[in-house]
Amino acid sequence: MYEIRPAGPKGLGVFAKSLIPIGTRIFSERPLISLHPNQSASDIYTLSRLLSPSQRSQLLSLSSHITTSLRFMRWNQAIYYTLKSFSKNFPFLLPRYCHFEPQRPASPRNSISEHVRILSIFRSNAFNLSTEKIYQAVFPGISRINHDCVPNAQGNWNQGMERFNVHATRDIEGGEEVTLSYLGEVGAIRERRGQDLGSGYGFECGCQACDLDSEVGRRGEENRAGIKHLLQKYAEGVSSGGQKCGEQELKVLMAFLRMLEGEGVAGREVASMYLEAARLNESMGRMEKALKCARRAEEVDRACLGIDHETYLATNEVDSVISSAIEQFEYQSLIVL
Ligand SMILES: C[S@@+](CC[C@H](N)C(=O)[O-])C[C@H]1O[C@@H](n2cnc3c(N)ncnc32)[C@H](O)[C@@H]1O
Numbered sequence: 343m344y345e346i347r348p349a350g351p352k353g354l355g356v357f358a359k360s361l362i363p364i365g366t367r368i369f370s371e372r373p374l375i376s377l378h379p380n381q382s383a384s385d386i387y388t389l390s391r392l393l394s395p396s397q398r399s400q401l402l403s404l405s406s407h408i409t410t411s412l413r414f415m416r417w418n419q420a421i422y423y424t425l426k427s428f429s430k431n432f433p434f435l436l437p438r439y440c441h442f443e444p445q446r447p448a449s450p451r452n453s454i455s456e457h458v459r460i461l462s463i464f465r466s467n468a469f470n471l472s473t474e475k476i477y478q479a480v481f482p483g484i485s486r487i488n489h490d491c492v493p494n495a496q497g498n499w500n501q502g503m504e505r506f507n508v509h510a511t512r513d514i515e516g517g518e519e520v521t522l523s524y525l526g527e528v529g530a531i532r533e534r535r536g537q538d539l540g541s542g543y544g545f546e547c548g549c550q551a552c553d554l555d556s557e558v559g560r561r562g563e564e565n566r567a568g569i570k571h572l573l574q575k576y577a578e579g580v581s582s583g584g585q586k587c588g589e590q591e592l593k594v595l596m597a598f599l600r601m602l603e604g605e606g607v608a609g610r611e612v613a614s615m616y617l618e619a620a621r622l623n624e625s626m627g628r629m630e631k632a633l634k635c636a637r638r639a640e641e642v643d644r645a646c647l648g649i650d651h652e653t654y655l656a657t658n659e660v661d662s663v664i665s666s667a668i669e670q671f672e673y674q675s676l677i678v679l
Contacts (some may be wrong), residue, residue, distance in 0.1 A: 343355050343358065343359060343360070343362060343366070343368065344357060344358055344362070344368060344520060345361055345616055346483070346486050347357055349488055349519060350594075351548075352488045352545075353488075354405065354486055355396035355486065355487070355488045355519050356483075356486050356487045356488075356519065356590050357517060357518065357519050357520065357521075358514045358515065358516055358517065358518050358520060359512060359516060360516040361514070361515060361516055362510045362513070362514040362520070363510065364510050364511065364512050364513050364645050365509060365510060365515055365644060365645040365648075366509065366510045367507055367508070367509055367648055368508045368509065368510060368520060369481075369483055369484045369487075369497075369506075369507065369508040370500075370505045370506075370507045371481045371482060371484050371504070371505060371506055372459050372481075372504065372505055372506075373476065373479035373480065373481055373506070374393070374397055374400055374401055374481055374482050374485075375389055375390060375393065375397075375401060375479070375480050376476045376479035376480070377389070377462065377468075377476070377477045377478045377479070378475060378476065379472075379474070379475075379477045380478075381477070383461065383464075386460060386461060386464045387456075387457045387460050387461065388456075390460045390615075392463075397490040401460070401463060401480065402459070402463070404463050404466070404467050404480065404485055404486075405463075405466060405467070406459070406463045406465070406467075408468040411546065420618055422635070423484070430652075433623060435635075437636060442595075450637060451454070455652075462609075463480070464478075465543075466543060466544070467480045467481075467485035468480050468485075469481070469484070469485075469497060469522075469524075470526065471499045471506065472500050473501065479506065481506060484497060484506060485510055486589075486629070487519060487520055487521065487522050488519065488521055488522075488604065489522060489523060489524040489525075489543070489545075489549075490519075490521035490522075490523065490547075490549045490550050490551075491523060491525070491535055491547060491549050491551040492523075492549065492550065492562075492605055492606050492607055493511070493521040493522050493523045493550055494510060494511060494512050494514045494518070494520060494521055494524065495508050495509060495514070495520050495521060495522055495611040496508070496509060496511050496523075496608070496610065496646045497511050497522055498610060498646060498647050498651065498653075499656065500647075500648070500650065500651050501652065501671055502649070502650065502651075504619060507648060507651075508520075509645060509646050509648060510645070511569050511604065511608035511609050511640060511642075511645055511646050512608060513534065514592045521549075522536075524539065524542065524543060525539070526538070526540055528602060528607055528609075528611045529566055529569055529570075529598060529601065529602060529607075530566070531563060531566045531570060532551075532552055532554065532563055532566075533569055535547065535552070548607065551563075551605070553655045554676070562605050563566075565601045565604070565605070566601065568601070569597060569598050569601050572594055572597055572598075573594060574600070576590060576591070576594045588622050588625060588626055589626070591622060592619060592623065592626075595615055595618060595619050596619060598615060599612065599616065599619070600613055608642055608645065608646065610643070610646055610647070610653075611641075611648045612642050613638075613639045613640075613642040613643040613646070613657060614639070616635045616636070616638045616639035616642065617635070617639045617657060617660060619635040619638065620624060620632045620633070620635035620636040620639060620664065621660075623635060624664060624667075629664065629667060629668050630668070632664050633661070633664045633668060636657075636660050636661040637661055638652075639657050640657050640658050640660075640661045641659070643657045643658075649650050654655065
């Protein structure tokens with residue numbers, strides 16, 4: 343279905359070998375290495391040492407593209423973490439760490455350079471899952487997928503399967519690159535996206551949405567700025583004591599959805615906005631509109647999560663509840679007639 347091959351300045355990337363229809367599960371993987379919410383970057387190296395030789399070579403085969411300033415930062419981190427781990431093993435040596443004896447099992451120097459390598463690989467390849475059990479994780483194949491601000495696939499953690507599944511969120515043509523968004527929020531303006539990608543992954547995005555010289559990029563940016571303004575105005579209104587009005591909220595939500603879908607963004611965030619729109623419509627008694635929004639949420643979630651995901655089942659349930667409320671209403675109207 344896909345192949346991993348060079349993707350120009352991005353390094354390697356994942357490409358569709360033939361048409362990948364929307365909703366296809368492209369990858370389903372367990373983490374190679376992961377951080378729990380209560381662990382921190384200082385645990386990455388220790389965790390990497392627990393890997394089997396084949397897992398370790400898989401991890402080391404992943405790329406790490408880092409800038410000079412990031413490299414400097416990683417060395418500092420690695421030195422600090424390595425000394426910290428040494429001090430755990432030999433607490434009495436802490437004040438005199440520079441006097442480590444040469445016959446130590448792993449010399450600090452080797453351990454520090456290996457530490458820098460592992461940290462850099464982890465930082466370049468980890469996805470933020472932010473689930474109850476896993477905060478960040480690196481995967482053997484999924485970590486080859488490059489970023490696009492308007493991606494054609496989305497990865498979601500399936501707790502029941504304990505796997506990270508990547509699904510096509512639209513049809514992906516043969517030869518086209520499979521992409522994910524590394525960003526934590528949807529609809530952000532270019533400047534914000536650039537900051538997050540630069541500080542998080544150390545690259546400058548050159549996707550179509552980021553190309554402000556192109557018509558598509560410019561129009562997208564105008565739309566995003568418009569939505570940001572609308573959201574700000576709405577938030578200001580509510581925070582300065584204004585009534586939280588369902589009608590107004592729905593208007594903002596639908597404008598946001600039009601902008602996202604107009605750009606080709608799909609996935610979990612879009613589905614949850616549709617669900618919220620369904621709830622708002624339902625609360626205002628607009629059952630047909632509520633059902634339309636719930637159906638769209640179900641459609642989007644089916645494509646990005648798969649029918650075996652618990653969130654999809656919950657979305658599907660909303661759809662059924664609204665459908666049966668409408669049926670009930672129609673039935674009662676018939677009785678009255
Ligand atoms: C998860 S890895 C993706 C696979 C990687 N390209 C490889 O060669 O293995 C993330 C790294 O790929 C590169 N990358 C991903 N998306 C990119 C993009 N849109 N533009 C430039 N570089 C990108 C960055 O160096 C980033 O740190």
